Amino acid sequence: MSAAVLFACILYAKSADLNSDKQALLAFPASLPHGRKLNWSSTTPVCTSWLGVKCTPDNSRVHTLCLPALGLFGPIPLDTLGKLDAQEVLSLRSNRLTVELPPDVGSIPSLHSLYLQHNNLCGIIPTTLSSSLTFLDLCYNTFDGEIPLSVQNLTGLTAILLQNNSLSGPIPDLRLAK
Numbered sequence: 001m002s003a004a005v006l007f008a009c010i011l012y013a014k015s016a017d018l019n020s021d022k023q024a025l026l027a028f029p030a031s032l033p034h035g036r037k038l039n040w041s042s043t044t045p046v047c048t049s050w051l052g053v054k055c056t057p058d059n060s061r062v063h064t065l066c067l068p069a070l071g072l073f074g075p076i077p078l079d080t081l082g083k084l085d086a087q088e089v090l091s092l093r094s095n096r097l098t099v100e101l102p103p104d105v106g107s108i109p110s111l112h113s114l115y116l117q118h119n120n121l122c123g124i125i126p127t128t129l130s131s132s133l134t135f136l137d138l139c140y141n142t143f144d145g146e147i148p149l150s151v152q153n154l155t156g157l158t159a160i161l162l163q164n165n166s167l168s169g170p171i172p173d174l175r176l177a178k
């Protein structure tokens with residue numbers, strides 16, 4: 001393979017990644033009512049002009065998605081945000097999200113900060129949470145059941161906020177990172 005072809009392949013692989021992030025993002029508001037308008041469009045650049053979206057320094061992947069208090073209403077659709085597999089920070093706090101937290105979102109391997117406080121999420125806290133998590137805020141929702149023992153395995157965790165839910169059972173022995 002010539003250097004030029006190889007270079008073209010690398011470029012293609014990169015744009016395919018950002019493009020798949022873009023498709024995953026576009027599918028999210030498409031299946032979720034929201035109060036305020038998201039100015040996301042397939043014709044504008046994701047990394048520099050989409051509300052709430054930040055990319056990696058080389059603009060090759062979506063790194064952060066922050067959509068607080070946008071009136072997002074209803075269940076977080078499966079197979080949308082969970083596909084953003086370079087994402088490190090996700091905030092959907094202070095919306096009106098309902099039903100459970102899809103397991104594909106909490107388990108994104110690169111995810112280190114997840115802010116979902118002040119919603120109406122319910123059901124159990126998924127047992128398969130990303131081992132990269134350092135900050136998890138689920139307070140002011142209606143999660144029930146027990147706190148999964150698997151949180152003990154989140155060795156990088158510095159804070160986990162769970163107040164104002166309907167959780168029961170023992171509090172796992174957390175070994176929070178300093």
Ligand SMILES: *[C@@H]1O[C@H](CO)[C@@H](O)[C@H](O)[C@H]1NC(C)=O
Binds near residue numbers: 049
């Ligand atoms: C979308 O909104 C953000 C924040 O208000 C703004 O910075 C950005 O330029 C807007 N993008 C477009 C395409 O209008």
Ligand SMILES: *[C@@H]1O[C@H](CO)[C@@H](O)[C@H](O)[C@H]1NC(C)=O
Binds near residue numbers: 149150151153
């Ligand atoms: C924690 O991790 C260990 C090693 O990977 C695994 O054997 C164990 O089942 C995990 N515990 C929980 C509660 O997920």
Ligand SMILES: *[C@@H]1O[C@H](CO)[C@@H](O)[C@H](O)[C@H]1NC(C)=O
Binds near residue numbers: 140164
């Ligand atoms: C938080 O939980 C406490 C105790 O159950 C309750 O009294 C309070 O109203 C709750 N606050 C909110 C904002 O839901």
